[in-house]
Amino acid sequence: MNALQNDLLLKALRQEPVSRPPVWMMRQAGRYLPDYIKLRNKYDFFTRVQTPELACEITLQPVDQVGVDAAIIFSDILVIPQAMGLEVLMEEGKGPSLPQVVRGKAEVEALRTDGVEESLAYVMNALALSKKELNGRVPLIGFAGAPWTILCYMVEGKGSKTWDKAKQFLYTQPEVAHQLLQKITDITINYLKAQVVAGADTVQVFDSWAGALSPEDFSIFAQPYLLQIAKAIQPLAPVILFPKGSWYALDALQHSGASGIGIDWLLTPQLARSIVGNNITLQGNFDPAKLLAPPAQIKKWVKEMIDGFGTQAYIANLGHGITPNVPVDHAKAFVDAVKSYSA
Ligand code: CP3
Numbered sequence: 152m153n154a155l156q157n158d159l160l161l162k163a164l165r166q167e168p169v170s171r172p173p174v175w176m177m178r179q180a181g182r183y184l185p186d187y188i189k190l191r192n193k194y195d196f197f198t199r200v201q202t203p204e205l206a207c208e209i210t211l212q213p214v215d216q217v218g219v220d221a222a223i224i225f226s227d228i229l230v231i232p233q234a235m236g237l238e239v240l241m242e243e244g245k246g247p248s249l250p251q252v253v254r255g256k257a258e259v260e261a262l263r264t265d266g267v268e269e270s271l272a273y274v275m276n277a278l279a280l281s282k283k284e285l286n287g288r289v290p291l292i293g294f295a296g297a298p299w300t301i302l303c304y305m306v307e308g309k310g311s312k313t314w315d316k317a318k319q320f321l322y323t324q325p326e327v328a329h330q331l332l333q334k335i336t337d338i339t340i341n342y343l344k345a346q347v348v349a350g351a352d353t354v355q356v357f358d359s360w361a362g363a364l365s366p367e368d369f370s371i372f373a374q375p376y377l378l379q380i381a382k383a384i385q386p387l388a389p390v391i392l393f394p395k396g397s398w399y400a401l402d403a404l405q406h407s408g409a410s411g412i413g414i415d416w417l418l419t420p421q422l423a424r425s426i427v428g429n430n431i432t433l434q435g436n437f438d439p440a441k442l443l444a445p446p447a448q449i450k451k452w453v454k455e456m457i458d459g460f461g462t463q464a465y466i467a468n469l470g471h472g473i474t475p476n477v478p479v480d481h482a483k484a485f486v487d488a489v490k491s492y493s494a
Pocket of ligand 1 (some may be wrong): 176177178179180181182191196223224225226227228229241243245246247294310357359471472
């Protein structure tokens, strides 16, 4: 029961030979699938996340309906601020908001770091149930937000184009910022360890707003914490780091010990490969907006992307999450193009 029928993803992460690259899509669970939208109309966001049967059903939908080579657990990166004691609201169409923002030492010290496994037990239950229901068809991916990206939401209180308040916090109270980043790192390590125990075959760390930082700021406020997480989790399961926008960090991160690095479409596959060689697995980097083009065009672009990365030590994916307006047929065209790739 435990042996995987399709372990392309894990092979690619171990840099073992594969017959073709594995494919999955960031944010594949939810957003664009009609069956997901039905559940979204019936249950509010955190009910879907906190009810293992619902989370499991959503996790499996893209495996059954789009044919991806991996499932990613349906949850959110903002369960960590919740577990640390902050309220998180998710309003349909408006995105997340955190009414009590973190702006100083007192608020950082008040954040909880113990009892993650207890307060996030529903995630581990959803993972265990999804693992069981997948029945070895494809690997199961766990995930968490990176410390810098979580700090962004805690300080800003909502999404932002510039993250200027989060950056102001780094620049005006660097010691407190590091204290907060370390607290988030500690809880995230425990959380990811528990996810692996519960059934995650690999974990991805989403540093979605890394690209808001300059290379120097990234090296001070993001990278050290990504490295701590990679070092702690990699002995238990392969780690994929996804520092969106931070192409400049590829060289440094290839020595992080992580198995894989996700990249976006701001650099070519050829350039990314020339920086890291085949020593680390690359994941990406299809512009999700390109899924709105006609399927024949999508297939052509997918072939060019794989030609650029090469078929080995590579995971075909988008360069960021799939958007809600992508027709299911187009998502399928993307997946099918990878599956039928030949040089
Ligand atoms: O990847 C998956 O399919 C698993 C599910 C998943 C969700 N959020 C579900 C969700 C994952 C991996 C995330 C990660 C996440 N959440 C990130 C990192 C990835 C990225 O896209 O950069 C971030 C920054 C968040 C924070 C967040 N959660 C935002 C900004 C929003 C609102 C807008 C949106 O759709 O992304 C959410 C809500 C959310 N999380 C939804 C889903 C399916 C949409 C709300 C809904 O369907 O009710």
